[in-house]
Amino acid sequence: MKRIPQPPVNPALRDVEHHDFWPGFIAVLIGGVLAFGGARHLTGVDTVGGSTASEIQLVKAFSSGGVQYASQIAPPPPPKLEDPAAEAEALDRWAKQQANATPPSWKIRVDTDAKTSCPT
């Protein structure tokens, strides 16, 4: 193999780069506790079904387009019927419903059944 030029080194002066056990072990321990806790952790986000989403469900929702924002929920479309009289009545009812509609109490929620293949 062709060797690339490099400055001369003095092996005797070079740090052996030995690592201590404890810093790495403590980091592993903290990571293990966080991972175990995280796997069982219930988030503050609700699911569409009304229960509380676990962290695993939330992560899964990220990859399947399952995170719903209240601001993104579109109101139902106005009704369209064949009979003009019935349509006018339905439109009136729809307009009243929209006027009386209260904004949802949640900001985001998780749809655990979402299956969007590529959310972005």
Place this chain on the structure above:
Amino acid sequence: MECPVPNCQQREPVAPGWNLSRLRPWLQTGFLGIWLAPVGRWLHGIPGCVFHCYSCPLSSFACPVGVAANYAALLPAAFEVPYLLIGLLLVVGAVSGSLVCGWACPFGFLQDLLGKIPPRKISLPGWVGYTRYVVLVGLVLLLPMILGFKGIPYENQVVSICRLCPAGALEAGVPYSVQSVLAGKGWIMSWFKTGILLSFIAAALFIHRPWCRIFCPLGGFLALFNRFSLFHLRFNPQQCVECNLCRSRCSMGVKVDQAVNVTGCIRCLECTTCGALEPAFALPKKDSAPSKETPA
């Protein structure tokens, strides 16, 4: 440039280490079977520890970078700490540092394969590795959060790591676009993202592992653990004959002759061929660290 070390081409290692360059592609292929396991998406709730798009039809785990960006974008609506993600990356990083980059990452494997195509590779200055932290802080954490505060959900953010990611373009954009073309609906991946993918492939022909060296936020994060991870590389001065083999075998441009457990290293272990650098695992007892005696 004339090498200042006399006769370095003729110097041979005292006791050569394992030549792992033949073993590594097989292990990388084996790990590919894990990340691309066609087992459905039931493991998508668990972040993986490698750079791999979760929108890929065959992906088994969630992409840790995408998950982190989603959490950042979620912050204005719900303060959630990604305990599972942080915990898993902490365990992987503290045990092995960036070993997964060199041995398990599917995107790194792809770049290794592209790197085998003949054009001579351009060497990059070491400081380019710091741009990975700019990507990590800027694109993965800050930008999604800022746009999230503006009320834009992550999926609708026009600029995000997922929309710029060549791994996403290759593993999700290409399969879905091919599917769409076969269904007669045309190429659905944006031309901008297609351009990113083509640019990346072109770059990989001339630079060894361009994504890992310049942009990868996950590799940058895991490399932070290289200085204290349990698995590490140790220098044995008794074995060093200044043959230049360690630095010559390093394709990541690390100055292996000065320090090896640094953030630029992906722990491919190619440098251990010379025998003076050896893989080691930190143990609780006072182990037999090589002394700094002058070699005979």
